[in-house]
Amino acid sequence: MSPPLLWRWIPPLTAPGRIQMAIDRWMLQQLLRGGPPMLRLYRWSAPALSLGRHQQRWPDHWRTAGVELVRRPSGGRAVLHHGELTYALVMQPQLRSREVVYRHCCLWLQHALASAGQPLQFGQAAASTAAQRSSCFATATAADLVAGDGSKRIGSAQLWQGAALLQHGSLLL
Numbered sequence: 001m002s003p004p005l006l007w008r009w010i011p012p013l014t015a016p017g018r019i020q021m022a023i024d025r026w027m028l029q030q031l032l033r034g035g036p037p038m039l040r041l042y043r044w045s046a047p048a049l050s051l052g053r054h055q056q057r058w059p060d061h062w063r064t065a066g067v068e069l070v071r072r073p074s075g076g077r078a079v080l081h082h083g084e085l086t087y088a089l090v091m092q093p094q095l096r097s098r099e100v101v102y103r104h105c106c107l108w109l110q111h112a113l114a115s116a117g118q119p120l121q122f123g124q125a126a127a128s129t130a131a132q133r134s135s136c137f138a139t140a141t142a143a144d145l146v147a148g149d150g151s152k153r154i155g156s157a158q159l160w161q162g163a164a165l166l167q168h169g170s171l172l173l
Contacts, residue, residue, distance in 0.1 A: 006036055007038065007039055008037070010027065012040070013042050014044070015042070016044070016045050016046060016068060017048035017050060017081065018068070020042055020070075020086070024072075028073065028161065031090040032164050038089065041085055042085075043085065043086070046068060047067040047080065048081045048082075049067050050070050051072065052157055053074060055078060072168055074157040074159040074166055076155065076157030083173055084173055085170070086170050087109075087170075088166065088168050089165075090164065091105075092163045092164055098158065099142055099143070101158070102156060102167075105167050106122075106145055106154070106169070109171070113145075119148070120145035120147060120153055122142055122146070123142060124140070124141070140152040143155075153171065153172055154169055155170055157169070
């Protein structure tokens, strides 16, 4: 039996989006260099719109909305960060099934919120990418946690580099 895996906790920080994304990229680089898995929770110092790594199109008015526009290293759709709690974790999962890894990485969130009286379950797989909107919280997928009424409460996105994973998520408060 191998020893338990020790995680590094990065203390919470409230900062602009460009700094938050730089820290998340740094966490992934540390893991790739042999560092431990890491977890952090953070808030945004001003409203910011983060775009998923592969998101190529967005409405023109997003550029002039008066909020910082940043690119996340992870995938997913646009998220307006204003008042929610964001998490980032880096690890090297033993399994490579994305759905299994999402479920594994979100288990702690389900336990924490259930103990606070807010049980969440995973959403359903998206019917098609055409049905999805440009906003992360407009559509729930199998990678997201939803309330009993089907409303999306936590959206998550991943970036894989070899065996290393960066997973982002936002919890609507």
